[in-house]
Amino acid sequence: SQQGEEDPQALSIQEGENATMNCSYKTSINNLQWYRQNSGRGLVHLILIRSNEREKHSGRLRVTLDTSKKSSSLLITASRAADTASYFCATPQSGGSYIPTFGRGTSLIVHP
């Protein structure tokens, strides 16, 4: 199985700034997902982007996918203290599977 790797591992910003997290993966995928996890809690699905999509928006979230570079980015605009959490990218366990395998995540801290 392949695993996405997020970068940076930790990010600390001020409220109102934008936060960008990157994810790189190794083999071809048909979809990539981003999740959020508040400390000591379960995961919340943020967005899924398919391999034939280059960009997707959801509220203050913008996700891009570059299949030629095998990378994705998650941009949170106008961040808020409540955005403080860990963010994970997830790639399919195998082939066309939708079972996600997770990277180690980016820990985002937004200071009020």
Place this chain on the structure above:
Amino acid sequence: GAVVSQHPSWVICKSGTSVKIECRSLDFQATTMFWYRQFPKQSLMLMATSNEGSKATYEQGVEKDKFLINHASLTLSTLTVTSAHPEDSSFYICSGKGQGYEQYFGPGTRLTVT
């Protein structure tokens, strides 16, 4: 979104005892449920996949006799950690998958084995 609950949210048990964790899909039928474990500041590692009414499929390196999974109905799956040891202390998270691709995660169960 759909809701998945876990019970208990945290448990402390003595080494050698068994612990059962429940995972319920509250407002949808989860044809497939997944169990993950997560160590501090680490990724979620998939332990097993279970489909209602059939045996769970375990990931490589996960002992099926130690981590017993039962998916008796479309809304309930249980994970029993048998003869728990301190190294089993971890955060266990379940998720349920409905008809679509999306998985809905439970809030997790913190297991501490003393």
